[in-house]
Amino acid sequence: MTIILDVRDVYKRFGGIEALKGVSFSVRRGERVGLIGPNGAGKTTLFNIISGIYMPDRGRVIYKGVDITGWPAYRRSRAGIARTFQIVRPLANLTVLNNVIVGALLRTNDIREARERAMEAIDMVGLAGKEDILAKDLNLIEKKRLELARALATQPELLLLDEIAAGLRPREVDDLVYTLLEISKRGITIIMVEHVMRAVMNFAERVIVLHFGEKIAEGTPREVASNKLVIEAYMGTGG
Numbered sequence: 283m284t285i286i287l288d289v290r291d292v293y294k295r296f297g298g299i300e301a302l303k304g305v306s307f308s309v310r311r312g313e314r315v316g317l318i319g320p321n322g323a324g325k326t327t328l329f330n331i332i333s334g335i336y337m338p339d340r341g342r343v344i345y346k347g348v349d350i351t352g353w354p355a356y357r358r359s360r361a362g363i364a365r366t367f368q369i370v371r372p373l374a375n376l377t378v379l380n381n382v383i384v385g386a387l388l389r390t391n392d393i394r395e396a397r398e399r400a401m402e403a404i405d406m407v408g409l410a411g412k413e414d415i416l417a418k419d420l421n422l423i424e425k426k427r428l429e430l431a432r433a434l435a436t437q438p439e440l441l442l443l444d445e446i447a448a449g450l451r452p453r454e455v456d457d458l459v460y461t462l463l464e465i466s467k468r469g470i471t472i473i474m475v476e477h478v479m480r481a482v483m484n485f486a487e488r489v490i491v492l493h494f495g496e497k498i499a500e501g502t503p504r505e506v507a508s509n510k511l512v513i514e515a516y517m518g519t520g521g
């Protein structure tokens with residue numbers, strides 16, 4: 283059992299808001315983790331800290347046994363940490379293929395290799411045949427898949443997904459979860475931040491619950507769904 287990620291006592295404050303108040307958890311290599319919690323719980327902030335967009339005020343991020351707390355985002359990307367964004371933002375006037383090549387070029391400077399990685403990633407997410415379509419002409423589920431392909435093209439070992447199922451129909455959610463399970467089978471560790479419970483319950487082996495910047499529960503999807511603190515947290519904010 284190898285630990286790929288160890289988040290240790292992470293704090294983050296924005297002005298008067300304490301977004302994270304001492305969050306700790308570990309993730310095993312190859313694990314499928316769900317990260318849930320009401321709006322404003324600190325989920326995206328945690329992703330921003332793991333991916334290097336923000337530095338924590340206190341605490342450490344250990345990746346593959348190395349303290350990466352001070353590393354800039356590009357260095358983490360090269361080390362195998364990739365993420366998708368809550369608001370999908372493909373380069374609208376580029377084709378699917380070129381969007382994904384941009385992702386691949388984060389990891390390699392060789393354009394031929396980048397193109398190969400991009401084609402593999404496009405295939406993995408089910409967009410094969412749509413390489414030449416402009417990103418702006420894709421529908422929502424295709425845009426989500428493109429976002430996923432861009433992250434995969436960086437050859438991640440740890441993939442962070444921020445609300446990738448938001449706005450999708452149940453059938454589309456199920457299809458996307460199937461794709462994510464296939465990606466997981468390749469050995470990629472995935473942490474999924476998600477409000478769509480159907481996605482979390484069908485995907486995650488373990489769920490971590492954040493509330494007001496603190497971890498309030500952790501367990502199997504079933505355990506967490508019946509946890510009193512979790513139910514109260516969701517009822518309290520109407521989330």
Ligand SMILES: Nc1ncnc2c1ncn2[C@@H]1O[C@H](COP(=O)(O)OP(=O)(O)O)[C@@H](O)[C@H]1O
Nearest residue numbers: 296299301319320321322323324325326327328
């Ligand atoms: N860049 C920022 N500047 C100021 N406040 C922020 C910033 N990012 C997040 N916050 C605040 O931190 C808290 C947690 O936000 P966030 O991590 O986005 O929550 P979640 O993703 O769980 O909905 C919220 O109160 C949010 O307004």
Ligand SMILES: [Mg+2]
Nearest residue numbers: 325326327368
């Ligand atoms: Mg968020």
